[in-house]
Amino acid sequence: MQRLDKRLADTGRWSRKQARQLIRAGRVEVAGQVCRAPEQKVDGQAPVRVDGTDIGGAGPVYLMLYKPAGLISATRDAGQETVLHLLPQRYRRMGLFPVGRLDKDTEGLLLLTNDGPLAHRLLSPRSHVDKVYYVEVDGVLDEGDCRAVAAGLALPDGLACLPGRLELLEGGGRGYLTLQEGKYHQVKRMMLALGKPVRYLKRVGFGPLILDEELGKGGWRALTQLEIQALFGQ
Secondary structure, three states, X not given: OEEHHXXXXXXXXXXXXXXXXXXXXXXXXXXXXXXXXXOOEEOOOOXXXXXXXXXXXXXOOEEEEEEOOOOEOOOOOOOOOEHHHHOOHHHHOOOOEEOOOOOOOOEEEEEEEOOHHHHHHHHOHHHOOOEEEEEEEOOOOOHHHHHHHHHOOEOOOOOEOOOOEEEEOOOOOEEEEEEOOOOOOHHHHHHHHOXXXXXXXXXXXXXXXXXXXXXXXXXXXXXXXXXXHHHHOO
């Protein structure tokens, strides 16, 4: 059961305030009956019409976003723009939130959804979801660093990292780092513990999702059906 005004707002066509105005004006029908109470609870399968037009279902939404540096991974902030500012207004009304966080100065793949149970499962340590980062550091990454990451780094601040995987790239100071956890500033803290501070960081993978580089920084798109199925199979 769901409040009628929220059922309308979740379609992304109206704000909660607009939905309440429509309902009180007698323009909304539930199962063929006019309803003037925004707080009325309605069954998710009950047909709802506005001005005689069925609003349809309000199913979960799954978006891939290429987060640029400079935005925070949150739904709202009093003093800074969030990743939701990159979306059209209709999506901002759907209760979307980022699954996990990227630091303000970190770029890359961010999953946005309003599916709370899926987000909870993907973020649970028991799910062992891979997060893959492209990292550039000051200094030269070497096989010793790979072994240290694979063994699980113990950071000076007391964090015992789970074993990860570091793949070296040509150029010495570049590589792909795969982790199954996401502690606060973890990649930066790990590289600093190795004596090689991060210069640039981008997440390129999250579970079965691979960053769509064609989006460009700040771009977004709905996940394909195959990508959604892969997330649920994670």
